[in-house]
Amino acid sequence: xxxxxxxxxxxxxxxxxxxxxxEMQTTPHFVLGLATGSTPETCYAExxxxxxxxxxxxxxxxxxxxxxxxxxxxKHPESYRSFMDAxxxxxxxxxxSATHLPNGNAPDLDAMCEEYEMxxxxxxxVDVQVLGIGRNGHIGFNEPGSSLASRTRKVKLTKSTKxxxxxxxxxxxxxxxxxxxxGIGTILEAKKIILMACGDTKVDAIAAALEGPVxxxxxxxxxxxxxxxxxxxxxxxxxxxxxxxxxxx
Ligand code: GLP
Numbered sequence: 001x002x003x004x005x006x007x008x009x010x011x012x013x014x015x016x017x018x019x020x021x022x023e024m025q026t027t028p029h030f031v032l033g034l035a036t037g038s039t040p041e042t043c044y045a046e047x048x049x050x051x052x053x054x055x056x057x058x059x060x061x062x063x064x065x066x067x068x069x070x071x072x073x074x075k076h077p078e079s080y081r082s083f084m085d086a087x088x089x090x091x092x093x094x095x096x097s098a099t100h101l102p103n104g105n106a107p108d109l110d111a112m113c114e115e116y117e118m119x120x121x122x123x124x125x126v127d128v129q130v131l132g133i134g135r136n137g138h139i140g141f142n143e144p145g146s147s148l149a150s151r152t153r154k155v156k157l158t159k160s161t162k163x164x165x166x167x168x169x170x171x172x173x174x175x176x177x178x179x180x181x182x183g184i185g186t187i188l189e190a191k192k193i194i195l196m197a198c199g200d201t202k203v204d205a206i207a208a209a210l211e212g213p214v215x216x217x218x219x220x221x222x223x224x225x226x227x228x229x230x231x232x233x234x235x236x237x238x239x240x241x242x243x244x245x246x247x248x249x
Pocket of ligand 1 (some may be wrong): 035036037038039040066069131133134135139140141147161165
């Protein structure tokens with residue numbers, strides 16, 4: 001486990017993009033797991049910059065997003081497909097056919113979730129999974145109480161997640177109550193994980209995830225069980241940490 005405490009969101013994005021780019025350059029058919037939310041925006045902008053400068057190519061990259069709202073039209077500005085198009089896919093040379101998000105409008109959601117997992121398996125699994133963290137410690141949309149062995153499935157969102165994400169919707173009550181998310185068990189199968197966190201709303205979540213017991217009360221604490229997790233956290237999000245962490249190069 002590596003922890004980088006950095007000064008701000010821009011530095012966090014740069015550091016995370018450097019880690020991802022290094023993996024991309026050494027893995028021929030790279031499978032990238034992606035997250036949404038405001039946290040990874042600076043990382044995606046940096047990846048786009050590196051792509052434009054010819055340092056990395058997305059030509060042979062396949063992506064799988066963590067989650068998507070259930071029942072929200074894919075063209076809705078707050079759908080995670082719209083987010084990914086706007087923040088990353090439109091700015092890099094990735095074939096759109098290589099980008100995958102769970103289909104929150106599938107007639108049979110259980111079958112879609114199973115197929116989503118099968119598609120990831122078929123390409124050899126996720127090489128690097130990008131994560132943010134919810135204020136309540138959720139990863140993807142695995143809310144507190146999610147089984148640490150959970151798989152891709154439909155979930156109900158908590159009040160705190162609706163309060164955090166609701167303001168992005170023009171009418172907050174229009175935010176869906178349900179979402180599709182990769183499970184915690186699914187996420188833990190990624191070969192490498194990079195979690196970013198910024199801002200003081202994440203202090204408790206980061207402290208519980210890194211230094212608390214592994215528990216369903218903080219889904220991100222399950223990452224303590226993974227052998228290769230890099231945490232990139234801004235200093236204002238790291239103020240709840242008590243341990244002396246080794247300084248990283
Ligand atoms: C959202 C997403 C998560 C994300 C988290 C934090 O609900 N489902 O994948 O990490 O909440 O969002 P933000 O980065 O905007 O704080």
